[in-house]
Amino acid sequence: MSTTRPYSPGDRGPEPSGASGASEGGAPEDGASTGAAAPSVSSEGVRETPRETPGRQIRRLRLDGESGVVPLARDFARQALYAWGWLPAASADRRAAAEDVLLVVSELVTNACLHAEGPEELLLARDDKVIRVEVTDRGAGQPAPRTPHRAGRPGGHGMFIVQRLCLDWGVVRTPGRSGKTVWAELGAPV
Numbered sequence: 001m002s003t004t005r006p007y008s009p010g011d012r013g014p015e016p017s018g019a020s021g022a023s024e025g026g027a028p029e030d031g032a033s034t035g036a037a038a039p040s041v042s043s044e045g046v047r048e049t050p051r052e053t054p055g056r057q058i059r060r061l062r063l064d065g066e067s068g069v070v071p072l073a074r075d076f077a078r079q080a081l082y083a084w085g086w087l088p089a090a091s092a093d094r095r096a097a098a099e100d101v102l103l104v105v106s107e108l109v110t111n112a113c114l115h116a117e118g119p120e121e122l123l124l125a126r127d128d129k130v131i132r133v134e135v136t137d138r139g140a141g142q143p144a145p146r147t148p149h150r151a152g153r154p155g156g157h158g159m160f161i162v163q164r165l166c167l168d169w170g171v172v173r174t175p176g177r178s179g180k181t182v183w184a185e186l187g188a189p190v
Helices: 067-085 091-117 157-167
Strands: 051-052 056-062 117-127 132-139 168-172 181-186
Touching: 056 067, 067 091, 067 117, 091 117, 091 132, 091 157, 091 181, 157 168, 157 181
Parallel strands: none
Antiparallel strands: 051 056, 056 117, 117 132, 132 181, 168 181
16 A cells, blocks of 8 residues: 555554554444434435444445435534534534534545545544544545645635645555545544
8 A cells, every 4th residue: 555654544653552543453343322313314325334442433434326425425424423422512622623524524525526536435433532534436646735725716725625624634545456545634622
């Protein structure tokens, strides 16, 4: 695999407790999460796979062949934020953090629609420190913030927004497989 940074995705340096956000730990466990309920997204062919282990929770949504994928992905992300207790937000900071996640999901899925033959899958993963958004597509291009950034011009702001809101972001390619995964990590609300 290749990435835009010299160390592996999810590597945020040494953890004081020895835990790593990059590892899923034990076996996946299906079931309901704690937190407020959110409206359900239901669509033929759309599959949510919650996988939770202590300290790390993962949700996947297949988008390949679906229509209206940007609002579908936002609704899916909103459901995950409700299940993980980020929504309803108890403070302005928590609300802003949740809105940032929804915006990053929208930007990455939109970029896959516009520049990469459409998204195949959305993955959301969280641990105590970060939430990770991954969008897998079939595109060969390399996303990058438009340089120079021209705030007054329409279009071309997606990756600039992602870069500004996220702790880190990058691209992972798997040898022998077409496409890529664009990932971004945002800090968990305090």
